[in-house]
Amino acid sequence: MSSVPQHILANQKATVDNFLAIQEAVFNGFEKLVDLNLKVARASLDEASQKTQEALSVKDVQEAVNFASGLVQPGSDKITAYGKQVYDIVSGVQSTLTKLTEEQIAQAQRQLDETIDQIAKNAPTGSEGAVALMKSSLATATSAYESAAKVARQATDAAESNFAAAANATIKAANDAAEATKTATRARRAPASEA
Template identity: 30%
Template sequence: MLTTIDELTAAQKAGVQTLFAMTNEAVSGFEKLAQLNLRVLRDGTQRAMDALANGEAPGIAAASRGDLSVIERAALYNRQVFDIFAGTQAAIVRHATAQYEKQIGTVQAELGDAAQRAPAGAEVAVTAMNSAITAANAFYESVWKTVQQAVQTAESNVNVMTRSATSGSHAA
């Protein structure tokens, strides 16, 4: 295991670097979401100002013209929000997965070294530890696949919603 101060320090440094990387990804996602919201607010305000400049009430003017692009804009906004969340989540998971794989590799290497130096009769304990690590890896893989399926399902639902909103607004 971690036997020297340098090894312990390196492990802690790697953990902190991973935490900072994941935090940076979260902040970046928040910045993208804030930029999107400001852009949508600015565009909506500009449409309202244009309608007022033409002497129309903003919402009534769009409805009287049969302008259903509001639905399309809402669907596009929802799609963009989902893309920001999905991208941020994927980046955070990449960092966490890399750290997890590095740590598992270290543990397995240390366990192998310990097995080499272990006294006779310790094979049962080494086998139990290997089994525990294998089970933990299998659990991690199953959780990872479940998360990926959930993200794919959510993305599919957003795509269907976007297509139906767009086609519904064109049909009207």
């Protein structure tokens, strides 16, 4: 026979399960980041080797200019893609942690509500006002939490929009820079060939 009520044991088990789920989410996110960084490092080494071979095979100025201008665009695209992948991983971990935290808070609110109900059942006559005050305080705290959670979700959505806009602006700037380099090169060569 156990002197600990079963609902307390169930609540403790749920808390431990939640803690383990949080640890797993953080570890999985870390594992994804390490895997991404290893893939990026490997791809960078392979690309550096390939670009070195291409650079060694350049024969004239025009090929050198084309080679140099071709280096700008793929690099910026890769940096943007890498940033997006990191953001997606971190966002996924954050989403999982938010969900687990919300579940934990909802569980704590249910426990507190059950405790207040138990107090109300066992409270002496005349303490209805105190019980009503506790229930009102719990409802106010729940409402404040829900408002804060809503604001946090809106902030996350705004951050995602800003990230997408910044990524698009970076790609456009890299494209513009590559095009300007090509145009400047053509302009420099034009007077030389006319002479």
